[in-house]
Amino acid sequence: MELQPPLDDRTRWSAIGQCPIEKAMGLVGSRPAMLLLREAHYGTQRFDDFVERVGIAPATAAAHLRALTEAGLLERATYQEPGDRAREGYSLTRAGSDLMPVVIGLFEWGVRYADGNDALEYSHVGCGAPVTVNVACAEGHLLSSDEVAVRVAHD
Amino acid sequence: MELQPPLDDRTRWSAIGQCPIEKAMGLVGSRPAMLLLREAHYGTQRFDDFVERVGIAPATAAAHLRALTEAGLLERATYQEPGDRAREGYSLTRAGSDLMPVVIGLFEWGVRYADGNDALEYSHVGCGAPVTVNVACAEGHLLSSDEVAVRVAHD
């Protein structure tokens, strides 16, 4: 059994490598990136729609869309609007979809604490009930934040 | 019954005000802010510990800690280490704790897609099982991201 430094030291990520949160934030932790992902989740595919709906400059949109594509959150997909020719747009990959809990979590938190704007909401396609993000353990217990602890894995 | 613009127009947030995600990102959508919240969640209270564990300059830490405090995610709290005098530190408020699904979600996503570093993990204090973030509707159905739709609220 290897000796391990105490948890206080292990949570000092500089000692054990970069924190996954940090890596994730490097990819999606900017206003434009997060809003582009939100739009992609809404089903937006066209470049100009991203630009207009997110409200950013084309150059900014292009840079972030490329970065998200290279990082594997978006992929180029051909789409065709009725009576128009086929074009290349963007759609979410699995990795992009798997970030939706974060996007929805930010939305939920924003409605409650930062905004109050509840003009739109997320709902379950199947039953129509409103959607929330929650934290649970593998045993199925629903958790509040003070029931969650950090620990060294594989002990 | 009022006429409402179609959903395509409603999702163009410029038409109906600012998106809650945007507001949330303005507060917590930067690397330093998110990592400071992570640290606060780990129980860090002291200024110098934030600086060292997050790996940012004191000026940056001070600016973000102040912003997070003013935004209501952190509050000043007195703490006392054994054999030392009482000092002022930072601790999470309810609003800060309620952002934990986002922090944990970023961690989880980062481990799976951006990093692979699984030296630490989150666990349930009560039963020890590992913790995950998931999306569910009010009826209790666990949802994948393609079962979640946006709609105009209060219809």
Place this chain on the structure above:
DNA sequence: GTGCTGGCTTCGGAACTTTGAAGTCAGGTC
């Protein structure tokens, strides 16, 4: 009253981002 520690603040400069306006380019239509 001297020293020490924790918690910041100040400063200048470097690095990174975003913007608006304009231009490019390829595919397809008429």
Place this chain on the structure above:
DNA sequence: GACCTGACTTCAAAGTTCCGAAGCCAGCAC
């Protein structure tokens, strides 16, 4: 082959953010 549309790219200017090093100040202990 002229024209149109969508999807970008280019560019200079402006703004934002970060860092490192240094310094400051308040509360104690001695």
